[in-house]
Amino acid sequence: xxxxxxxxxxxxxxxxxxxxxxxxxxxxxxxxxxxxxxxxxxxxxxxxxxxxxxxxxxxxxxxxxxxxxxxxxxxxxxxxxxxxxxxxxxxxxxxxxxxxxxxxxxxxxxxxxxxxxxxxxxxxxxxxxxxxxxxxxxxxxxxxxxxxxxxxxxxxxxxxxxxxxxxxxxxxxxxxxxxxxxxxxxxxxxxxxxxxxxxxxxxxxxxxxxxxxxxxxxxxxxxxxxxxxxxxxxxxxxxxxxxxxxxxxxxxxxxxxxxxxxxxxxxxxxxx
Numbered sequence: 001x002x003x004x005x006x007x008x009x010x011x012x013x014x015x016x017x018x019x020x021x022x023x024x025x026x027x028x029x030x031x032x033x034x035x036x037x038x039x040x041x042x043x044x045x046x047x048x049x050x051x052x053x054x055x056x057x058x059x060x061x062x063x064x065x066x067x068x069x070x071x072x073x074x075x076x077x078x079x080x081x082x083x084x085x086x087x088x089x090x091x092x093x094x095x096x097x098x099x100x101x102x103x104x105x106x107x108x109x110x111x112x113x114x115x116x117x118x119x120x121x122x123x124x125x126x127x128x129x130x131x132x133x134x135x136x137x138x139x140x141x142x143x144x145x146x147x148x149x150x151x152x153x154x155x156x157x158x159x160x161x162x163x164x165x166x167x168x169x170x171x172x173x174x175x176x177x178x179x180x181x182x183x184x185x186x187x188x189x190x191x192x193x194x195x196x197x198x199x200x201x202x203x204x205x206x207x208x209x210x211x212x213x214x215x216x217x218x219x220x221x222x223x224x225x226x227x228x229x230x231x232x233x234x235x236x237x238x239x240x241x242x243x244x245x246x247x248x249x250x251x252x253x254x255x256x257x258x259x260x261x262x263x264x265x266x267x268x269x270x271x272x
Contacts, residue, residue: 020078025191041068043071105197118193123146127245131146148165195226200265
C-alpha cells in the first residue's frame with residue numbers, strides 16, 4: 001500500500017559509491033568480504049560520507065552507529081574505500097523508455113563498460129526455453145539483444161528467474177557482446193547487460209511484447225533510458241495484429257493469480 005517511484009532508486013544510486021564486487025560480477029567471494037570486515041565495514045565506509053542514518057535503532061538494541069563503531073576495513077582491495085570506489089554510482093539502474101514505460105532494472109555494476117551505452121538488434125523469443133535453445137544453437141551473435149517475453153508475473157505466471165539464458169550467454173563468451181531483456185526476473189547471480197522486470201510486461205499489454213526481430217534498441221544505462229526505434233504508429237499497428245500466447249494455466253488458484261497480479265513495477269501484488 002505504499003507507492004514508490006522507481007526513479008527514487010536512481011537518485012540513491014547516483015550518490016552511493018559501489019565499494020565491493022562479488023562473483024559473478026567481480027573476482028572476490030563472500031568469505032573474502034567477511035575476512036575484510038564484512039557488511040559492517042562497508043556500512044562504516046558509507047557512514048563516513050554521511051550516507052547512513054546512524055541514529056536509527058536496530059533489533060540489536062543499539063543504533064546503526066553503535067553497531068558499526070568497532071568495524072574496520074581490513075582489506076581495501078576487497079572493500080574499496082570511498083575515495084577509490086569501483087564506480088561513483090551504485091550497482092542498480094532503473095531504465096525507462098518506450099518499451100519499459102513503467103521501468104526495468106539492470107545490475108549496472110556487472111555490465112562491461114562497452115555495454116553501458118550501445119545499440120543492439122532484437123532477437124525475440126516467447127519464453128525462456130526457446131531463447132536458451134537459440135543461444136546454445138549458435139543463433140545469437142555479437143550486437144544482438146535477446147528479448148524473452150511472457151515470463152512476467154502474469155505471463156509466467158509467477159515471474160521465473162531467467163538465470164539459464166544469462167548463464168548460457170556467459171558460457172558462450174557472449175556476455176560482453178550480447179544484451180538480454182525480459183519481463184522475467186533476475187537474481188544476484190546474473191551478469192552482463194541483463195535487463196529484467198520490464199513493466200508493463202508483455203502479458204499486460206506492454207510494448208515489449210510488440211517487439212519484432214530486427215528492431216533496433218538503444219540502451220543508455222548512464223542516463224537511465226531504453227528505447228526501441230519503433231514509432232507509436234507502428235506499435236499501434238502491431239498491437240492490432242498481436243496474438244497473446246495461450247496460457248498453460250486453465251483454472252484454480254493460479255488462474256486467479258494470473259488475472260489479478262500487477263507487473264513488477266508495483267511489486268507483482270494482487271490488485272482487485
